[in-house]
Amino acid sequence: MHRRPILAVAVLALSFVALARAAESAPAGSPAPAAHDPANPPIDCPLHQRGVNTDTLRPFAETEKYIEFLERADRAAWQKPDAVVAALHLAGSETLVDVGAGSGYFTFRFAKALPKGKVIATDIDPEMIRHIHHKVLTDGIANVKVVLTDPKDPRVDPAADVVFVCDVVHHVDGREAWLRKLSSEMKPGAKLVVIEFKEGKLPEGPPEAVKIPKAKLVSLLESAGFSLQSDRPELLPYQTFLTFTKPAKSAAR
Ligand SMILES: C[S@@+](CC[C@H](N)C(=O)[O-])C[C@H]1O[C@@H](n2cnc3c(N)ncnc32)[C@H](O)[C@@H]1O
Known part of the structure; x- marks a missing residue:
């Protein structure tokens, strides 16, 4: 295409x-x-806003393969997107930031669940941002905003009520500092949902060496100033589903 x-x-x-x-x-x-x-x-073009010369982007065919991978039909069987959206208990008017949104797999589902709210889809990959922005324009979706971010700064909107991070943390270099920055950008009381692959041999997910063990993940997030609110190991077969809050007085260690 x-x-x-x-x-x-x-x-x-x-x-x-x-x-x-x-x-x-x-x-x-x-x-x-x-x-x-x-x-x-x-x-609005989220790439021009951040000074990206779109003529220098990779041929779209490469990104298309990644998008096809993220959007593959059989992903729903274990990713359970409807169960994930339901587990967020959205009232419908929140501002939700989908950090590292990729193809927008969750972004557009959240947009439907937030008829009076909005979704801010962020990613460091201009190709993904272009893909989501294109879908927003062509489908005429009014409640999705798209933001290109920096690898070291999530640039989360301070108005965010919920921040959603699925299969992203294990990609982030310098994740301790990145999580501290994320915590500093969120308002007290805001919710953070983190999904990462479980340890052990599984039919899906990244190589074992790049996975973050759950105890380590919780410790990273608590060190960044978040409080663990709930752990739903039963929700997804291959992934952890952890919910944190940014306390009124965050104590990043
Ligand atoms: C495996 S994909 C997950 C996409 C989406 N969350 C999903 O579940 O379908 C990981 C995404 O994280 C993005 N990413 C990697 N490092 C990032 C960072 N430091 N900040 C924001 N996004 C990042 C990548 O560009 C990629 O689109």
């Missing part, structure tokens, strides 16, 4: 719709809207 032509068509189509709407609401004979009329803002 060729991304750029599709993205260009989507952007053109949306620009056309914006112009058509402006023309509809303009009184007869009034001048066409200016290029940066505040009532008709240009479409």
